[in-house]
Amino acid sequence: MNEKVCVVGLGYIGLPTASLLATKGFQVYGIDVNTDAVEMINSGKVHIYEPDLDIMVKAAVQSGNLKAGIEPEVADVFILAVPTPFKDNHKPDLTYVEQATKTIAPYVKQGDLVILESTSPVGTTEKVTKWILEEREDLTITEELNSNKGVFYVSHCPERVLPGHILRELVENDRIIGGINSESTKKTVNFYKKFVKGKILETNARTAEMAKLTENSFRDVNIAFANELSMICDELNINVWELINLANRHPRVNILQPGPGVGGHCIAVDPWFIVDAAPEQAKLIHTARIVNDYKPGYVVDKIREKADKFKNPVIACLGLAFKANIDDLRESPAVEIVEYLAKQQLGEIIVSEPNIQKLPDKLSELGIELDSIASTISKADIIVLLVDHDSFKDIDRLTLNEKVVIDTRGIWR
Numbered sequence: 001m002n003e004k005v006c007v008v009g010l011g012y013i014g015l016p017t018a019s020l021l022a023t024k025g026f027q028v029y030g031i032d033v034n035t036d037a038v039e040m041i042n043s044g045k046v047h048i049y050e051p052d053l054d055i056m057v058k059a060a061v062q063s064g065n066l067k068a069g070i071e072p073e074v075a076d077v078f079i080l081a082v083p084t085p086f087k088d089n090h091k092p093d094l095t096y097v098e099q100a101t102k103t104i105a106p107y108v109k110q111g112d113l114v115i116l117e118s119t120s121p122v123g124t125t126e127k128v129t130k131w132i133l134e135e136r137e138d139l140t141i142t143e144e145l146n147s148n149k150g151v152f153y154v155s156h157c158p159e160r161v162l163p164g165h166i167l168r169e170l171v172e173n174d175r176i177i178g179g180i181n182s183e184s185t186k187k188t189v190n191f192y193k194k195f196v197k198g199k200i201l202e203t204n205a206r207t208a209e210m211a212k213l214t215e216n217s218f219r220d221v222n223i224a225f226a227n228e229l230s231m232i233c234d235e236l237n238i239n240v241w242e243l244i245n246l247a248n249r250h251p252r253v254n255i256l257q258p259g260p261g262v263g264g265h266c267i268a269v270d271p272w273f274i275v276d277a278a279p280e281q282a283k284l285i286h287t288a289r290i291v292n293d294y295k296p297g298y299v300v301d302k303i304r305e306k307a308d309k310f311k312n313p314v315i316a317c318l319g320l321a322f323k324a325n326i327d328d329l330r331e332s333p334a335v336e337i338v339e340y341l342a343k344q345q346l347g348e349i350i351v352s353e354p355n356i357q358k359l360p361d362k363l364s365e366l367g368i369e370l371d372s373i374a375s376t377i378s379k380a381d382i383i384v385l386l387v388d389h390d391s392f393k394d395i396d397r398l399t400l401n402e403k404v405v406i407d408t409r410g411i412w413r
């Protein structure tokens with residue numbers, strides 16, 4: 001198998017995908033605008049943390065099948081795995097997808113397959129096709145009579161892997177594949193069949209785009225339900241964790257867990273793409289976003305209520321990551337809460353985050369300290385549990401006696 005694959009974007013999705021393909025025998029050329037990342041990858045190292053990714057990248061580079069660079073190369077398959085954030089007004093920002101498409105456009109040749117893996121608003125795969133056609137008058141997507149234009153294929157195959165489990169889920173998850181036409185779908189299915197063990201589900205590009213947005217919106221709406229319950233329970237003086245446990249004993253009820261808010265670059269982002277596309281219809285999805293975005297501020301208010309009873313209290317915040325047992329601080333409600341606390345000068349803020357060595361500059365510049373779990377707890381008047389890392393679950397409950405405890409994740413329910 002000597003198929004050449006060019007992966008654009010060597011982040012949390014692109015790098016694991018590129019290295020997996022390389023270890024499966026594809027000749028992979030990965031490109032990224034981050035020259036430091038490119039250099040590290042070429043020396044067999046990783047610039048992001050994901051369990052076992054370092055081992056796979058090293059093996060891929062040593063096999064000679066994975067090379068990184070900043071300019072694309074001629075390939076048979078192009079995979080776009082670049083970010084799709086939103087702008088300040090919650091409208092999708094397709095700049096990276098457009099740039100990535102225009103970067104590969106000169107390299108696409110007859111018979112090639114272009115796959116958009118980035119989570120994207122409905123209609124983006126059609127835009128990718130249009131952007132390539134605008135640059136390449138010699139190409140087409142449908143066989144034309146008496147034409148010497150070369151046919152190429154375009155599909156959406158959304159990534160669906162869970163951070164922390166990416167390498168396993170890349171192989172084991174079912175994949176949804178939607179081409180801009182049935183030939184594109186067929187060609188893409190044949191490609192993924194070579195390395196995916198999960199089921200391959202065929203549809204069209206628009207449905208594939210919407211399916212990914214729907215999965216993350218489903219989760220967001222259900223987390224919003226749990227978060228709303230937690231605020232109702234505070235009002236009614238009921239333990240929300242006990243309540244959810246009880247309600248979940250019903251055979252058809254499965255409530256998720258409340259927390260300090262929803263973080264990460266997927267669940268807090270993707271529902272906005274649906275809201276933007278159908279604002280009149282997407283009322284529940286929109287409200288869920290508002291409920292989840294409200295939660296960090298609500299937690300700060302709860303802390304303020306307790307802090308007001310002290311004179312300059314030491315507030316210990318446990319956890320900064322956007323969820324348990326990872327080091328990723330991007331879009332983390334815990335970071336947002338810690339930042340608020342410091343800016344509002346509610347007390348002396350100490351943070352314990354066992355998965356990082358150094359605080360982000362924006363926190364250390366506010367005078368916040370990073371400390372060990374034990375030392376943070378011993379110094380604290382108020383303890384705020386923000387992330388349910390396993391290491392926090394091991395804390396001896398006796399050390400919390402006589403402290404004011406605010407547990408946003410219910411590990412000490």
Ligand code: SAJ
Nearest residue numbers: 160161162215216219256257259262263264266267322323
């Ligand atoms: N959260 C809660 N309560 C819960 C579950 C999660 O507050 O009961 C919070 C987490 O703490 C975190 C946020 O939600 O802040 C998101 O975490 P997550 O584990 O739900 O999801 P992500 O963002 O790590 O990954 C999601 C996954 N999507 C779904 O489970 C439907 C993953 O499969 C996707 O590939 C990924 O988004 C993505 O890239 O889109």
